Amino acid sequence: MNITVARLTVRGLLGRRRGLLLLAVPALLLVLSLIIRATIGQDESTTVNLLGTLALGTLVPLLGLIAGTGAIGPEIDDGSIIYLLAKPLPRWKIITTKLAVAIGCTVAFAAIPTYLAGVILFGNFESLALAYGAAALVAGIAYSAIFLLFGVITRHAVVVGLIYSLLWESILGNFVSGVKDLSVQQWALAVAGKIADPGVVSSAVKLPTAVPLLIVVALGTAVFAAFRLTRLTLAGEE
Structure with missing residues (x-):
């Protein structure tokens, strides 16, 4: 990991509109959790639906998209990546550093808020908050790596990432049986199902399959x- 590259990446991610989005998305989840707890009370079904569908199914991939593509995509788009490539720094170290920063962002803005939302909604009962927090963590790592790759291979990484998140993960990954086996969300739910009390969280993928696929x-x-x-x-071209 290169400290200089990490510092520049953090500055790029937390500045401008990306920083606002990274803050706004988890804030929305927490505010919604507070409203639901105040109006409905402590309800297991509501907690599972909100954390599984909204948090893990929508907000976590969105935050992974912002962090993963934002870690390198803008530098490639504006050509400033040449300053890094001109230095005697291994390319793999650039990638691992940027991936580490992207993962750190998903931990701070996705995994921790998901855990806190679970605590707000259901306390620590049945280990639901911990289960979905851990699921958001492993899903965030996978999404960060996937979207970082998108940022490297295409100048339309955000568009491609949105299509992937909305079409593959949110729609096909929830309703088409064959696609569920290749859904990061389902892999993460398998992790959550192992941590939560038996039978509370379900997944289309078994844990022995999900963990190797995530890795x-x-x-x-x-x-x-x-x-x-x-x-x-x-010159920024192949």
């Missing part, structure tokens, strides 16, 4: 992103 996707996309970055010239 393979996170590592595989990071390795491929580093490989693609090595093919960029100082």
Whole structure:
């Protein structure tokens, strides 16, 4: 990990509109949780639906998209990536540093708020808050790696990422049986199902399948992103 690259990446992610989005998305989840708890009270079904559908199914991939693409995409788009590529710094170290920053953002703005939302909605009963917090953590890692790769391979990373999140994860991943097996959300739900009390959280994928897939996707996309970055010239073209 390179400290200079990490500092510049953090500055780029937390500045301008991305910083506001990173704050607004978890704030929305927490405010909504407070409203639901005040109006409905402590309800297991409502907590599972909100954390599984809104938090894990929508907000976590959105935050992963903002962090993953924002960690490197803008530098490639405006050509400032050449300043990094011109330095005697291994390309894999650039990728791992930016991925570490993106993961840190998803932990701060996705995993922790999801856990807090669970505590607000249902307290610590049945380990629901911890289960969905852990699910948001592992899903955030996978999404950060996937969207970082999108930022490297296409100048339309945000558009491609939105299509992936909305179409593949939110729609097909929830309703089409064959696609569920390849959904990050379902893999994360398998982790949540292991932590929560038995039978509270369900997933279409079993834990022994979900964990290796999460690891393979996170590592595989990071390795491929580093490989693609090595093919960029100082002009920013392959």
